[in-house]
Amino acid sequence: MSALARLTATETRLFFREPTIVFFTLAFPPILLVILGLVPAFREPDENGIRMIGLYVPIIIVMSVALFALTSLSQLLATYRDKGVLRRMRTTPVKPRVLLGAQLVMSTVMSVATMLVVLAIGRLAFDVSLPRQLPAYLVAYVLVAVSMFAIGLLVASLAPTGRSASAIGTLLFFPLAFFAGLWVPRATMNDLLRTISDFTPLGAGVQSLQDATAGHGPQLLHLAVMLGWAIVAGGLAARYFRWG
Amino acid sequence: MAIIEVDDLVKRYGDHTALSGVSFAVEEGEIFGILGPNGAGKTTTVECVEGLRTPDGGAVRVCGIDPQRDTGELRHLLGAQLQESELPDRLTVREAMELYSSFYRDRADWRELVDRLNLTGTLGTQFRRLSGGQQQRLSIALALIGNPRVAVLDELTTGLDPQARRDTWDLIEGIRDRGVTIVLVTHFMEEAERLCDRLAVIDSGRLVALDSPAGLVARVDDRQRVRFRPSAPLDHAVLTALPEVTSVERAGSQLVVTGTGDLLLAVTTVLARHQVVAAGLRVEQTSLDDAFVALTGRPLDT
Numbered sequence: 330m331s332a333l334a335r336l337t338a339t340e341t342r343l344f345f346r347e348p349t350i351v352f353f354t355l356a357f358p359p360i361l362l363v364i365l366g367l368v369p370a371f372r373e374p375d376e377n378g379i380r381m382i383g384l385y386v387p388i389i390i391v392m393s394v395a396l397f398a399l400t401s402l403s404q405l406l407a408t409y410r411d412k413g414v415l416r417r418m419r420t421t422p423v424k425p426r427v428l429l430g431a432q433l434v435m436s437t438v439m440s441v442a443t444m445l446v447v448l449a450i451g452r453l454a455f456d457v458s459l460p461r462q463l464p465a466y467l468v469a470y471v472l473v474a475v476s477m478f479a480i481g482l483l484v485a486s487l488a489p490t491g492r493s494a495s496a497i498g499t500l501l502f503f504p505l506a507f508f509a510g511l512w513v514p515r516a517t518m519n520d521l522l523r524t525i526s527d528f529t530p531l532g533a534g535v536q537s538l539q540d541a542t543a544g545h546g547p548q549l550l551h552l553a554v555m556l557g558w559a560i561v562a563g564g565l566a567a568r569y570f571r572w573g
Numbered sequence: 574m575a576i577i578e579v580d581d582l583v584k585r586y587g588d589h590t591a592l593s594g595v596s597f598a599v600e601e602g603e604i605f606g607i608l609g610p611n612g613a614g615k616t617t618t619v620e621c622v623e624g625l626r627t628p629d630g631g632a633v634r635v636c637g638i639d640p641q642r643d644t645g646e647l648r649h650l651l652g653a654q655l656q657e658s659e660l661p662d663r664l665t666v667r668e669a670m671e672l673y674s675s676f677y678r679d680r681a682d683w684r685e686l687v688d689r690l691n692l693t694g695t696l697g698t699q700f701r702r703l704s705g706g707q708q709q710r711l712s713i714a715l716a717l718i719g720n721p722r723v724a725v726l727d728e729l730t731t732g733l734d735p736q737a738r739r740d741t742w743d744l745i746e747g748i749r750d751r752g753v754t755i756v757l758v759t760h761f762m763e764e765a766e767r768l769c770d771r772l773a774v775i776d777s778g779r780l781v782a783l784d785s786p787a788g789l790v791a792r793v794d795d796r797q798r799v800r801f802r803p804s805a806p807l808d809h810a811v812l813t814a815l816p817e818v819t820s821v822e823r824a825g826s827q828l829v830v831t832g833t834g835d836l837l838l839a840v841t842t843v844l845a846r847h848q849v850v851a852a853g854l855r856v857e858q859t860s861l862d863d864a865f866v867a868l869t870g871r872p873l874d875t
Binding site for chain 2: 332335337339342343346347409412413414417419420421422489527573
């Protein structure tokens with residue numbers, strides 16, 4: 330087994346030993362969808378034929394990616410640096426960036442799994458249609474994931490300790506989730522809020538996932554916004570990341 | 574043949590010069606100590622040897638390898654135990670050993686290592702639940718897991734209780750007996766004296782002495798003092814006549830004879846000839862502590 334595979338397996342095992350993080354990243358998104366789906370008004374179509382529960386499926390999916398990036402990934406890496414785990418790895422033949430790779434692989438696999446579960450619950454329990462434009466949906470999803478993981482890495486680069494990474498992550502999570510439409514879906518936002526939302530990674534992500542679900546291609550603006558966040562945050566993270 | 578060569582090593586952090594021209598060579602199979610007060614540059618020195626820091630001047634070779642240029646190869650030859658380096662909280666001892674052993678091409682039998690380091694009972698224990706001594710031993714085990722030729726151990730016994738410290742010393746000697754060259758960074762005099770074949774004393778970024786512990790002491794001062802209570806009055810002239818004796822003083826009921834060379838033998842021979850019994854006889858030698866003060870101008874313990 331390669332070092333990457335072994336580290337990914339070990340990191341995954343460690344992940345499942347943190348019940349709070351497991352709950353918030355893996356269990357909370359599907360639970361939230363079920364709770365929302367139990368509200369009768371959310372299942373009824375409005376005058377335009379739009380059902381709230383359908384709007385919430387992509388919102389919850391991007392939220393789960395953000396939870397992975399901002400709680401699990403950034404906090405773990407900052408803690409590893411703070412405690413000297415990364416420094417110790419530097420003394421072995423396996424470079425610490427393999428550990429970073431392992432974290433990214435694990436976070437990606439877990440968030441994809443959460444996405445599949447949320448899509449399946451939406452389809453089976455609440456009759457929310459599956460994405461009609463699968464390639465566009467996947468492109469949008471990958472861009473959400475890449476931009477959020479880049480932001481998570483940036484937090485890990487700037488935060489001096491695991492504790493502060495988790496504080497910064499939580500602080501970032503709420504505005505990002507707000508503009509994703511977690512409290513007020515984009516469709517019901519006023520123009521100003523929706524414009525701001527267009528320029529946030531999760532706002533652009535939700536709209537692209539929704540467009541792909543409805544069978545349209547994603548808007549260029551939204552793809553560019555996500556790509557831009559990925560490049561800027563990723564570049565800054567690469568610039569400021571320290572191993573020790 | 575020297576397994577580690579450090580030649581005129583210079584390292585600056587901004588305006589602060591951490592190392593200004595440190596040179597030494599470590600021979601294969603020895604326990605080489607790097608001794609000095611906190612902030613003297615000990616850790617910076619070994620971090621340059623470990624390839625974790627880039628020197629601003631000078632050269633380092635480990636088994637003929639430049640740690641900066643051929644870092645990949647160095648990682649297989651040198652095992653390092655770092656100061657204040659933990660493992661993930663919930664990683665168990667077994668998982669740590671399996672994971673880290675998978676990193677190396679030449680793997681030590683980790684079960685045997687765990688056994689020798691007295692960690693067998695803790696295989697299923699998570700890192701956060703290990704005692705300080707167990708964490709430290711695990712750290713040593715991880716430094717040795719790739720069958721390195723050189724092991725660098727930094728402040729190994731800091732924070733351990735005296736018994737755990739002595740156990741660790743036995744362990745280090747055991748590792749050396751298996752042919753591993755050991756570089757030991759310490760600020761414990763007793764540890765340096767007990768373990769090291771040779772010592773580099775570093776102070777304010779400079780090498781101030783390089784010798785065996787006994788050599789360091791002798792270099793500073795080879796005077797000894799013999800104290801005893803004579804069973805009968807004794808003319809001081811009998812003792813001062815000896816070439817080994819430099820002075821004789823009376824301290825209460827005791828005589829204090831100061832001198833050099835084989836002082837004890839000379840004094841006891843004279844006493845026997847005069848049929849004087851020396852009660853409560855003690856020999857005091859200059860200690861490594863004294864030597865350190867003489868070399869650096871201040872005591873080590875701060």
